[in-house]
Amino acid sequence: MMNSNNSMLKVEGLKKYFPVRRGFFQKVIGWVKAVDGVDFEIEQGKTLGLVGESGCGKTTIGRLILRLLEPDQGKISYRGQDISALPPKEIKPLRKEMQIIFQDPVGSLNPRMTVGQTVEEGLRAVGMHGRAERKTRVRELLQMVGISASADDRYPHEFSGGQRQR
Incomplete structure (x- = not known):
């Protein structure tokens, strides 16, 4: 090692x-x-x-x-x-920086939620409270991974496998 x-x-x-x-x-x-x-x-x-x-x-x-x-x-x-x-209280902030990307993105995404809602849910979980701020950040994050910001209202089945993984 x-x-x-x-x-x-x-x-x-x-x-x-x-x-x-x-x-x-x-x-x-x-x-x-x-x-x-x-x-x-x-x-x-x-x-x-x-x-x-x-x-x-x-x-x-x-x-x-x-x-x-x-x-x-x-x-x-x-x-x-x-x-x-570390106690759980000290681990939670680290989870903002550490994430798992599963091989099967279909099982990781709620088919009843748009991709924008899914990403926004994660932002809410880490303490981003303002809805307008979350919406703006969702669009920025989508663009960062090569997905059009206007795709935030699309559902998981409307994306390719590679896009769902991102």
């Missing part, structure tokens, strides 16, 4: 096991090792793709990094700060 001062995200010894339960009393009869000793580092400006078979732990790694799941073991550092044990 590289040892860089440019590290944006560093994951060391990450583990997450899920119990396998059976019977009326849900007795633990074993463990699924979803993530077992994962290490990687991403430098500022670089990209890392997680690839693997279905069920191999890719989504679990993403959820662990975002602290949507708690790791059983390991250390996660973001911009030099150990976020492995």
Whole structure:
């Protein structure tokens, strides 16, 4: 593993096991090792793709990094700060900077909401309260990812797969 001062995200010894339960009393009869000793580092400006078979732990790694799941073991550092044990109140602001882009965008988008409403919902969740300000920002964000600002009233099925991923 590289040892860089440019590290944006560093994951060391990450583990997450899920119990396998059976019977009326849900007795633990074993463990699924979803993530077992994962290490990687991403430098500022670089990209890392997680690839693997279905069920191999890719989504679990993403959820662990975002602290949507708690790791059983390991250390996660973001911009030099150990976020492995931060309380939820301190993790929430970091989620403005850290996001997962799922391979299947269809399952991530509400078909009953326009793309503008979907993006606006995220802005509201991070504390942007003024409706006019949110609308302006939605249009800016669409343009930043190569989608026309006027497309904010279109529904997910009206976009190509690549556009939905953006």
